[in-house]
Amino acid sequence: MAIQIQPLDDKLSFGARVTGLTSSLIRDEAVRAQLNQLFEDRGVIVFAGMEPSPEAQVEVSTVFGPLKDHPVASVERADADKLLGVIEIKSGPQACVVEIDGKPLATWQPWHFDHAYNNELNRAGVLRSIKIAEDGGRTAFADGIQIYRDMDPAIRDKAEGISLLYNLDLRYTEQRFGLPDNFRVIRPHASMLHEETKDDPCSIHPALWTRATGEKVFHMTPYGCRGIEGDRSDKAFALLAEIWDEAMRVIKPYYHEWSPTDMVIWDNWRVLHEACGCNPDEERIVHRTTIKGDYGLGRFEERRAVA
Numbered sequence: 001m002a003i004q005i006q007p008l009d010d011k012l013s014f015g016a017r018v019t020g021l022t023s024s025l026i027r028d029e030a031v032r033a034q035l036n037q038l039f040e041d042r043g044v045i046v047f048a049g050m051e052p053s054p055e056a057q058v059e060v061s062t063v064f065g066p067l068k069d070h071p072v073a074s075v076e077r078a079d080a081d082k083l084l085g086v087i088e089i090k091s092g093p094q095a096c097v098v099e100i101d102g103k104p105l106a107t108w109q110p111w112h113f114d115h116a117y118n119n120e121l122n123r124a125g126v127l128r129s130i131k132i133a134e135d136g137g138r139t140a141f142a143d144g145i146q147i148y149r150d151m152d153p154a155i156r157d158k159a160e161g162i163s164l165l166y167n168l169d170l171r172y173t174e175q176r177f178g179l180p181d182n183f184r185v186i187r188p189h190a191s192m193l194h195e196e197t198k199d200d201p202c203s204i205h206p207a208l209w210t211r212a213t214g215e216k217v218f219h220m221t222p223y224g225c226r227g228i229e230g231d232r233s234d235k236a237f238a239l240l241a242e243i244w245d246e247a248m249r250v251i252k253p254y255y256h257e258w259s260p261t262d263m264v265i266w267d268n269w270r271v272l273h274e275a276c277g278c279n280p281d282e283e284r285i286v287h288r289t290t291i292k293g294d295y296g297l298g299r300f301e302e303r304r305a306v307a
Contacts, residue, residue, distance in 0.1 A: 003035075091285075105278065119299050124290075
């Protein structure tokens with residue numbers, strides 16, 4: 001027996017679909033090595049036909065490294081008494097609702113990489129959809145290598161050598177660039193993380209970085225961005241908007257339509273992802289695990305001395 005591997009889309013530079021993965025094959029060292037190399041090469045893997053259980057999700061996740069608990073204590077855990085690191089993301093009366101082109105959407109999140117507000121950048125995330133929305137609920141992924149390669153070099157060069165500041169103020173009313181046209185907030189985030197963390201130092205991550213394999217990666221997000229290291233001016237945000245708009249001009253995303261037996265892993269050092277949102281009248285529940293790791297380029301800004 002062996003796993004079967006196919007590209008997600010022949011037109012995309014990233015992504016693979018794996019079928020035939022069983023518990024016994026997961027424990028096979030040769031298969032584990034094959035999956036890790038596939039992950040390194042393709043950035044996103046959709047595991048189809050998997051057992052729909054948290055135990056299976058953890059089993060698949062740990063092929064790629066040890067699990068990491070979520071750094072925000074208030075995030076709901078799905079496995080408080082059983083399994084390390086399975087968190088639950090769901091729509092509901094407290095979920096943020098936005099409107100894009102006149103369509104209300106719950107649990108929408110813009111293109112981002114996870115834990116940008118932290119100095120340590122986790123290796124990967126794994127998602128499994130527990131309750132699938134009939135209207136919406138897709139998850140999108142995009143390859144930072146492809147974005148970098150296809151950007152206008154004159155604009156891309158403006159991103160060379162700059163690092164961005166991030167924190168946990170994820171309110172869209174405070175987002176200075178990168179929101180869709182015809183966007184408005186109907187119901188804001190109920191979270192008070194922006195208040196709880198307002199005195200914390202920002203994290204710092206580069207807009208571009210180079211993998212050990214030599215490829216350059218576009219890797220920035222407007223979500224929680226507080227400016228450029230050393231510059232929080234309007235001019236800095238205008239530059240970031242110019243760079244971001246060019247990235248969005250060339251982006252070639254993959255939109256995943258969920259099945260109950262799917263699990264998806266993505267490379268958080270290379271791949272941006274977007275929660276496309278769903279009908280606010282529907283319940284949507286997703287379980288997520290996080291793979292520990294760090295690319296070693298993030299850090300926290302120094303705390304300002306109090307006069």
